[in-house]
Amino acid sequence: MQIAARHLDKVTIFDISGDIDLATSPQLRKALLREFRELKTPRVVLNLGAVRYIDSSGVASLVEGLKASREVRSRLILFGLNKTVREVLQLSRLVKIFEIYEDEAQSVAS
Secondary structure, X not given: OEEEEEEEOOEEEEEEEEEEOOOOHHHHHHHHHHHHHHOOOOEEEEEEEEEEEEXXXXXXXXXXXXXXXXXXXXXXXXXXXXXXXXXXHHHOOOOOOOEEEOOHHHHHHO
């Protein structure tokens, strides 16, 4: 997994590629917690368009990031979910909890 960060106004966009699994999820968790707890970024947007696979540890990292965002009254937004990632979030019933948009423009404008 690779994470590239971009900044637009008060929004941080993480372009994530590869697999989010047991080996790589700590890297995502660390990046999310830093944005919310240390930098107090008002909105973090995750571009998951290039993510091929996510396992339960990856989902747990997303949930922990969402929890951290709520603690500091920020927002965590996801977009670009492929069929596989969307199914994992649907099976775990998290599509109702996360803010999910189709593309970057919607995510940033929301």
